Amino acid sequence: MVVKPALFALFGLLTGSFLNVCILRVPAHKSVITAPSRCPDCGRRLHPLELIPLFSYIAQRGRCRGCGGKISAQYPVIEAANALLWVLAALRFGSVPQLILSCAALSALLGLAVIDGRTGEIPFGFTAFIGVCGVLNISVKLWVNLYFITVISYIIGFFAVSLPLYIVYSVTKRRAVGGGDIKLLAASGLFLGWKLVILGFFAACLTGTVTHLTRMKFAGAGRELRLGPYLALGLAFAMFFGDALIDRYIILI
Numbered sequence: 001m002v003v004k005p006a007l008f009a010l011f012g013l014l015t016g017s018f019l020n021v022c023i024l025r026v027p028a029h030k031s032v033i034t035a036p037s038r039c040p041d042c043g044r045r046l047h048p049l050e051l052i053p054l055f056s057y058i059a060q061r062g063r064c065r066g067c068g069g070k071i072s073a074q075y076p077v078i079e080a081a082n083a084l085l086w087v088l089a090a091l092r093f094g095s096v097p098q099l100i101l102s103c104a105a106l107s108a109l110l111g112l113a114v115i116d117g118r119t120g121e122i123p124f125g126f127t128a129f130i131g132v133c134g135v136l137n138i139s140v141k142l143w144v145n146l147y148f149i150t151v152i153s154y155i156i157g158f159f160a161v162s163l164p165l166y167i168v169y170s171v172t173k174r175r176a177v178g179g180g181d182i183k184l185l186a187a188s189g190l191f192l193g194w195k196l197v198i199l200g201f202f203a204a205c206l207t208g209t210v211t212h213l214t215r216m217k218f219a220g221a222g223r224e225l226r227l228g229p230y231l232a233l234g235l236a237f238a239m240f241f242g243d244a245l246i247d248r249y250i251i252l253i
C-alpha cells in the first residue's frame with residue numbers, strides 16, 4: 001500500500017528536478033540535456049551532491065556552497081509540487097498506463113504553468129508532450145479493445161474546446177485568446193476526452209476570472225490575463241475529479 005506512493009514520491013522528486021532545468025532552459029532555447037548545471041551567480045559547476053532534489057536545498061539552507069548566493073526557492077517548490085502530484089496520481093489511478101501517462105501530463109502542466117506565468121508563452125514542446133501522451137493513451141485503449149468507438153471521445157476532445165476558441169481567435173484577430181492556449185486545449189482534449197477538457201476549461205475560466213479580478217482590484221494587476229496557469233490547474237482538477245463529478249451530475253439530472 002505504501003510502497004507505490006513512496007516510489008512515486010521519489011521519482012516525482014527526481015523528475016521535478018529535471019522539470020526545473022526545463023523551466024529555466026526551454027524559454028531561453030537552451031539544451032536541457034547536454035549543458036551541465038551551474039550556479040547562476042558564480043558559474044561554478046555543481047557537484048552531484050548539490051543536485052539531490054529537495055535535500056541539497058535544505059542541507060545548504062538555500063545558498064550556493066561556493067559563493068553563498070541565494071538559490072531560488074523555485075527549485076525545492078517545483079520538486080515538492082511535482083512529487084505531490086505524482087503521489088496523488090498513484091493514489092487515484094489504478095491502471096499502470098493511465099497512471100504513468102497522467103504523471104507525465106501533470107508534470108508538463110506544472111512546467112508550462114510556471115513558464116506561462118513568467119513569460120506569457122506556453123512553449124510548444126510542453127503542449128506537444130501532452131499530445132504525445134494523448135496518442136499513447138489512445139494506442140493503449142485500442143490495443144486493449146480494438147473498437148474505434150472507445151477512442152472517439154478523445155478525437156472529439158481534440159476539437160471540443162480548441163475549435164470554438166480558434167473561431168473566436170480568428171474573429172477577434174488574436175485579441176481575446178492566445179494561440180498557445182488553443183493548442184494546449186487541443187492536446188489536452190486528445191488526452192482527457194471531450195467531457196474532461198470542457199470541464200477543465202470552465203474550471204480554468206472560473207478560477208482565472210475570479211483570481212484576476214481580485215488581483216486587479218486589490219493588487220493593481222494589469223488587464224492582461226495569462227490563462228496558462230489556470231488552464232493547467234483546471235485540467236489537473238478535471239484529471240483527478242472530473243469523472244466522479246460528471247457521474248454525480250448525471251445522477252442529479
Ligand SMILES: [Zn+2]
Nearest residue numbers: 039042064067
Ligand atoms: Zn555560486
